[in-house]
Amino acid sequence: MRVRENRLGQGGSAKSGGSEKFMHHGAYGERLGRSFGLNHPPVLQAETQQGVRLAVTELQIGRAGYGITGPMGVEDAYLICLNLLGQTTHELWYDGRSVCSGAYAAGSVYVIDLRCDPVTYIGDPLHSLYFYLPREALREASACPGAGGAADLATAPGKCFQDAIITSIGHTLLPIFGSQGGAHQKLVEHLLQGLCAYMAAEYGGSRKSAPVTRGALAPWQQRMAMQMMRERIFEGVSVSELAEACRISVGALIRGFKKGTGLSPHQWLLSRRLELALDLMADPDASLADIACNVGFSDQSHLSRVFTQKMGVTPRVWRKSLANDGRAMA
Template identity: 65%
Template sequence: MKLEEARMYHGAFGDRLGRSFHLSSPPVLHSQTRRGVHLAVTELRIDQPGYGMTSPMGSDDAYLVCLNLRKQSTHELWCDGRSVCSTAYDAGTAYVLDLRCDPITYIGEPLHSLYFYMPRQAIVEASEELGKRNIAGLDIRPGECFQDAIVGHIAQTLLPIFNSATAANQPLINHLLQGLCAYMTSTYSGSSIRPDIVRGALAPWQQRLVMQMMRERIFDGISIGELAEACSLSAGALARGFKKSTGMSPHQWLLSRRVDLALELMADPDTTLAEIAFHAGFSDQSHFSRVFTQKMGVAPGAWRKSLANHKRMEAA
């Protein structure tokens, strides 16, 4: 993957999602809503045990609805660098990942799952068509496992199409993906007026704006003053509110996003760690190595070696 390609985010489906699991060209089916919002479902299979940690799946205003087709007795989930779930998943159960929270998972056993990509825009569009108002998104706790016969039946109907997707199948794919989006919105959506907003935290629109501004300035950085002005807050109130909302300072959050980008760049074996550090916005390779090790638990070189081993296992 070229450096300039890694700077573009294409959504957590297909090849982009596959890279997070160190898999090449996983099968994917696509659709879109009436307003042109992209929907997709990706099939992922890992046949060897002891897989380990995924790479970040991207920071996107979207959800992944994950249906487990194979039992997982050891599955852990981290969001924004914090452990939020450690549990077993039975075959046929589902859970939801909020891609705004930088989810990373540990996979200890062979895996076979379908990952439905649903942008928040699609949820809002579906809620309006259903006559529901003030819908913020899906209201399911991170990693919370649930069993839903409709989700399971839609997944089982789509499963054989991955190997024989043709233009003739597209109307059915559209019907199922759009129908699942509407069903998830109708059944699992939550109001944008949340009673459990933490006192002193940023308002949801302020948090989204701050994160978007930092993403856009990931390479050269952005001052607390600029972020505070955009939110009509003082610099101190912005910093305290952001940490209350996310558990980390704006600077720590920005460094975490730079690590995400570095993980993308590492997929190219011809790119040196010094080049990766520069293109991910770190001051030098030493700074990059220190921050990367703090977040991922291993040094960049060790992570890259592990990635190469996964690729050899996949090719074997």
């Protein structure tokens, strides 16, 4: 979309191991499934001794070329991803900035920090387990004798590693996803609580500050610009307003933002709008014209152009494949 008058984006059945009682809405189960365009992914849930939610969700995408996931939600928690299939093309973004790109092998593990508004690109068929660990649960586990004292996980963003214990826990849980009722709920609780304690003891540590990129905006400036664009994602915000809030010139704002995120402010805003559109497109009854209007694109044609450029297929083809996947899972 063109920037007019220096204005950005101005546009005209889950199984739960007997845990049906759980009604929380963290990044697991149905909510996490929506980020990947999946309905009713199987999920197992438990609680810590102090009642903090733990969960593991099994996600499967049987086709290649899925593209960018929808937003997973920003919260004070981690996702531990156990990759049951390898990926030749994978990328992870934090707050609109690419932090990890490359291939990973089957059996590898990586950590996603949900505080950083994560989005991933998936190029190959996917089969993974996503363990949901709130930092509150890690703090509780860290208070146990012999555990570390921090609620952060000291792992590099998106960096894959091998861990036999995480892999063993995942493979032990896999058959339980297909079981009926809550016969294995005690085992699920034991394994998820054990994983939480293990992560706190083995990977707990102080959160490392991201290195400052030379020529990029200061962290507070980048956060300010992103916050303003999020808050006005529908009507748009001018580059001059962003620059004034960050106390720099328009040129310095554009150069610094792109240096730090790899995207211009305009491109970053379009990516956030596309994330919202992907979430809405999971509803087969929502028209593309309405979706385009609701997320800030000028019209359906504009949405289609941006979508095709980013995803490699048109919105209609993407929705058709999503519907076919849903029928195949039924």
